[in-house]
Amino acid sequence: MRVVLAPRYCPFASPAHPDAGRMTERGGRWLNGFGLGLREPERSRMLNNDCGEFYGRIMPRAPAGRLQLAVDWCTLMVAFADAHCDEGAAGVRPGDFARLASRVLRVLEVPRAVMGPPGDVLLAAVRDLAERGRTWSTAAQWARVVEEHRGWFYGVLWEFACRAQDRTPALNDYAHMRQHTAAGPATLCWAEIVDGVEIPERDMASPAVRALRELAFTTAAFDDDLFSYGKERWLAARSAHATGCRLNLVDILAQERGLPVHKALEEAVALTNRLTARFARLREQVLPTASGPLRQHLDHLSTLLRGNAEWGLRAGRYSDPDGRHPGAVVTTGSFTDTAPPAGAPGIAALSWLWELPGYG
Incomplete structure (x- = not known):
């Protein structure tokens, strides 16, 4: 399976963390330590997710000891998503997911809460993350962790509803939901804890910062769609x-606009490029008056955009779909310094990102 992507506009740097490989290995050992008992090829598949590389590119200068918390979360939640959200029979059982998600949220809220059967590996790992995270976080930071996970699980249940109705969603619906179904906010909430600096709520609630976060999370999620396209088709053919x-x-662009796949791929890249350009311009307008913690947060959003793209083009998660077929999917892409046309992309749910008073 070969997927060729048009050049991606992303004018940000995202160097690799020097301890990325070791953090990935430690994350795997940490999760297996709860009794997961992974053997090959499942162990290789988990390591192929390369969570140290992924989060290390978001925070390339963070101390490895603190960053390991975010890498461990990523290791657990990618495995959770694969097992309970996206693939195989589990992807059409919303009741099972809702029950499990409610337990995860309760353990995040109250780590000592007894939820699920004794020895539940997932909840034991979530409890460990919650206890470590609460030790390092402020009350406001941890409240954001819980709420961002609630938003993620809400997005996943929306996906279950689409599957239950055997319905591909409209582009306008997908565009505003994708940041949640991809766990964008739930992913980056750990960065604030790793930094050890609380972002003032007045900053996080401002329309411009809300727009920057939505732009970054939606763009990264659309990029994930590009990297995972070949994997999804490969798995669907065998499921x-x-x-x-x-x-x-x-697929949504192809269906809604009557496009062949290669044209839909081109339009998808063009959309991510336009979103990235809007993010870059709005970021430059916000930075001059940003507080120190907010400036750091905007830096992480920038490295997320480039880092996610760099990681996605290389990750075994996409090239080896089931852990048994290395190189089964080959996705090639590149980067360009040529900015796309300015202006909104004509998707109603996203138009507000170009209509902020005072930010042209």
Whole structure:
């Protein structure tokens, strides 16, 4: 399976963390230590997610000891998503997911709460993360962790509804939900804890910062659709649980606009480029008056955009779909310094990102 992507506009740097490989290994050992008992090829598949590389590119200068918290979360939650949200029979059982998600949220809220059967590996790992995270975080930071996970699980349940109806969503619906279904806010909430600096709520609640966060999370999620497109088609061709529902930007563009796949791929890249350009311009307008913590947060959003793109083009998560077929999917892409045309992309749910008073 080969996927060729048009050049991606992303004018940000995202160097790799020097301890990325070791953090990935430690994350795998940490999760296996709860009794997961992974053997090959499942262990290789987990390490192929390369969570140290992913989060290390978001925070390339963070102390490895503190950053390990975010890498461990990523290791657990990617495995959780694969097992309970996205693939196979689990992807059409919303009741099972809702029950499990409610337990995860309760353990995040109250780590000592007894939820689920004794020895539940997932909840034991979540409890460990919650206890470590609460030790390092402020009350406001931890409240954000819980709420961002609630938003993620809400997004996943929306995906379950699409599958249950065997319905590919409209582009306008998908565009505003994708930041949540991809766990964008739930991913980056750990960065604030790793930094050890609380971002004032007045900053986080401002329309311009809300727009920057939505732009970054939506763009990164659309990029994920590009990197995972080949993997999804490869798995669908071998699955007994495939449906007519498509939850990928490329498929949605192809269906809604009557495009062949190669044209839909081009339009998807063009959309991510336009979103990135808007993010870059709005960021430059916000930075001069940003507080120190907010400036740091905007830096992380910038490295997320480039780092996620760099990671996605290399991650074994996408090139080895099931842990048994290295190189089964080859996705090639590149970067360009040429900015796309300015202006909103004509998606109603996203138009507000270009309509902020005082920010042209």
